Amino acid sequence: MRLVWKSLDKMRCFRKRSTIPFLGVLITSLLFFNLYMEDAYVLEAGKRQLMHPSNSERYVHNFRDLTNFSGTLNVTYRYLAGNPLPRKKYLTIGLSSVKRKKGNYLMETIKSIFDQSSYEELKEIVVVVHLADFDLAWCEKLVQDISRKFAHHIIAGRLLVIHAPEVYYPSLDGLKRNYNDPEDRVRFRSKQNVDYAFLLNFCTNLSDFYMMLEDDVRCSRNFLTSLKKVVTSREGSYWVMLEFSKLGYIGKLYQSSDLPRLVHFLLMFYQEMPCDWLLIHFRDLLAQKNVIRFKPSLFQHMGYYSSYKGAENKLKDDDFEEDSIDIPDNPPASLYTNINVFENYDATKAYSSVDEYFWGKPPSTGDFFVIVFHEPSNISKIKIVTGTDDRQNDILHHGALEVGEKLVGTKRGRQCSSYITLGEFKNGNIEVQDVDHKIAFDIQCVRIVVTASQKEWLIIRKISLWTT
DSSP states (O other): OHHHHHHHHHOOOTTTSSSSHHHHHHHHHHHHHHHOOOOOOHHHHHHHHOOOOGGSOOOOOOHHHTTTTTTTTOOEEEEEOOOOOOOOEEEEEEEEEEESSOOOHHHHHHHHHTTTOOOHHHHEEEEEEOOOSHHOOOOOHHHHHHHHHHHHHHHHEEEEEEEGGGGGGGOSSSSSOOOOHHHHHHHHHHHHHHHHHHHHHHHHHEEEEEEEESSEEEEEEEEEHHHHHHHTTTTTTSOOEEESOOOOOEEEEEEEGHHHHHHHHHHHHTTTSOOHHHHHHHHHHEEEEEETBBSSSEEOOSSSSOOTOOOOOOOOTTTTBBOOOOOOOOOSSEEEEEEEOOOOGGGGGGSSSSSOEEEOOOOOOEEEEEEEEEEEEEEEEEEEEEBBTTTTOOOSSEEEEEEEEEEEEETTTTEEEEEEEEEBBBBTTEEEEEEHOOOHSEEEEEEEEEOOOSSSSSSEEEEEEEEE
16 A cells, blocks of 8 residues: 555655645646546445455555546445445435544534434435544444444444544655644644545445535534535536535535545645645536535534644634525526626526525616526425625616416527516515415416616525425
8 A cells, every 4th residue: 555655756746845836737637637538447446344454455556546536446444333225325424533632522413413304314314434543442432432322323324434444544754744834734634635535435336415524513404405405406507516614624515426536636635735725626627616605504613622633623604504494495497687797697696506696787677587497396485685785776676576387489598478477576675475375387487577777787696486
């Protein structure tokens, strides 16, 4: 295994010099080379319950292996509690934990995940805890506590506890001192990158999606339901990472198909920078240039002491809400408007699950903004907000909300030919309850119509739809 890390060191030139400009070029070159290579070498997963391998069995590969992003690493994990079920789940929640000098929040974090999930939600998740400390006595004691407290979740296949043996790790001595970090800090964050890589590698084939949490987090109620609504609303759009917290490596969602790439990426640059910085590079290089962050946050940091030397860490996410179940569904749809759009504040931004908005030039009588669902929907509630706190005049001063059916083809795409008015905007906003009781058909379009010209520009900040 040491040969792997030595070969990686040889690829890193200018070892003692500042690496920021060079790293950007290196990451870009390597990743795009990897993305376009033919898959000529596939590594097989080795997730078997065995004792530590002998020296002759240690995992050794070359650069060609590292550039195969489609395969998982052949790491032999120790199963400390539980075994994976054969059926894929919707979501894997991954936690990596090491011994702290002060405090331990892992048990509270696991409890919060399960307590804040309904019985139906629990059927769709699996929690994987990687006890990544090299102190095996600590691991054994902690896994005994976990097994006693969460025995029914382990039996049900909802909780797994694993350990990647130290023999698979690179040397953590003599690492690059980027950013003038002290040696022990560099060692800590470099090992953490490898801890996460081995956790991600194990979880690759367990579910459709993967969520990374830290081991000192509490969850909002029914967070999975909220998460699924966001994922559904983004069907058909490209994304690499969705963020459900603004802090650290908390609440970051990936598609499981991207995990092998992320594993290799973390291992290739493990000593360069902290994991949350590497994640930004990974996201950018896979062509998601902007952060896609959902509000309210579904996860909150609760630890008081950091896992690094027990330092105080009082960070809190002020966008977190304990009860965020009333999240709009926003069914998959296409959006059209004939209002002149300002720069890149296009129509889709008003329908997005993240904090962005549509911004258009002054609309005229008869102008419209229409949402056309991919499938007819049974809508129970509609809420539309225009303007922002710093642009309170850029509201829809005179407008109506309509719903429609009977799709027909037009020059602007498919639109409804028959509409019914639900109400008028007041002070730039409108909210209509019990839509399904007022409308006798499944809705195919929702339309905002400007009923009087205005001099002010128009911001549509949020369009929220709930289905029955």
